[in-house]
Amino acid sequence: MKSVWTETWELPCFERLQNDINVDVLVIGGGMAGILCGYMLEKSGIHYALVEKNRICSGITKNTTAKILTDMVMGRETPYASVFSPSRSIIHPQLAVNTFEAIGNLLTLSGKRCPHMGCALKWNPQENSWDCPCHGSRFTSHGELIDNPASGDLKK
Ligand SMILES: Cc1cc2nc3c(=O)[nH]c(=O)nc-3n(C[C@H](O)[C@H](O)[C@H](O)COP(=O)(O)OP(=O)(O)OC[C@H]3O[C@@H](n4cnc5c(N)ncnc54)[C@H](O)[C@@H]3O)c2cc1C
Numbered sequence: 001m002k003s004v005w006t007e008t009w010e011l012p013c014f015e016r017l018q019n020d021i022n023v024d025v026l027v028i029g030g031g032m033a034g035i036l037c038g039y040m041l042e043k044s045g046i047h048y049a050l051v052e053k054n055r056i057c058s059g060i061t062k063n064t065t066a067k068i069l070t071d072m073v074m075g076r077e078t079p080y081a082s083v084f085s086p087s088r089s090i091i092h093p094q095l096a097v098n099t100f101e102a103i104g105n106l107l108t109l110s111g112k113r114c115p116h117m118g119c120a121l122k123w124n125p126q127e128n129s130w131d132c133p134c135h136g137s138r139f140t141s142h143g144e145l146i147d148n149p150a151s152g153d154l155k156k
């Protein structure tokens, strides 16, 4: 499973920190929490730096549906507003498919489990990867981590 946001959004890329720097506050992690901290620090005129080990918004933040709300508040067109609308009809053929899949996942005794929070992984034949339906972690066929929020490979 891929995140619609990482597939469709251009996220900014920043240069690697090369030298020591002096700041009053160091924010570690460029997810929603870190970026909001940075925003508040900036507004308060506090000298800070934000460091991210991967790419900005590449953690769990890449999955949040709040981006639709942001688009709506900013008056931007978003094709996902109707798909995820809280007032959409939930009576949909996909609902039955999802229900069966969820029950099947829960009843799966063995199989590969995601090291993040233990969800059952699904084999993705198109990408040749093990994908986690819960928060989007992905692993190669050999169990090496491709995408977070999991932070390590699958256990052998
Ligand atoms: C499918 C889904 C939908 C969601 N929808 C919503 C929603 O609509 N509204 C809502 O409010 N919430 C939603 N959430 C929850 C929300 O997305 C998360 O709670 C939030 O994004 C977490 O943000 P965070 O900054 O704490 O973590 P993350 O986004 O995971 O950020 C942590 C960052 O820290 C970095 N990092 C970790 N260790 C280090 C280190 N040692 N050095 C440097 N960097 C490091 C990671 O690479 C990562 O980028 C959703 C979650 C999911 C999975």
Ligand code: FES
Binding pocket: 114, 115, 116, 117, 118, 119, 132, 133, 134, 135, 136, 137, 148, 149, 150
């Ligand atoms: S359980 Fe969270 S990514 Fe798999």
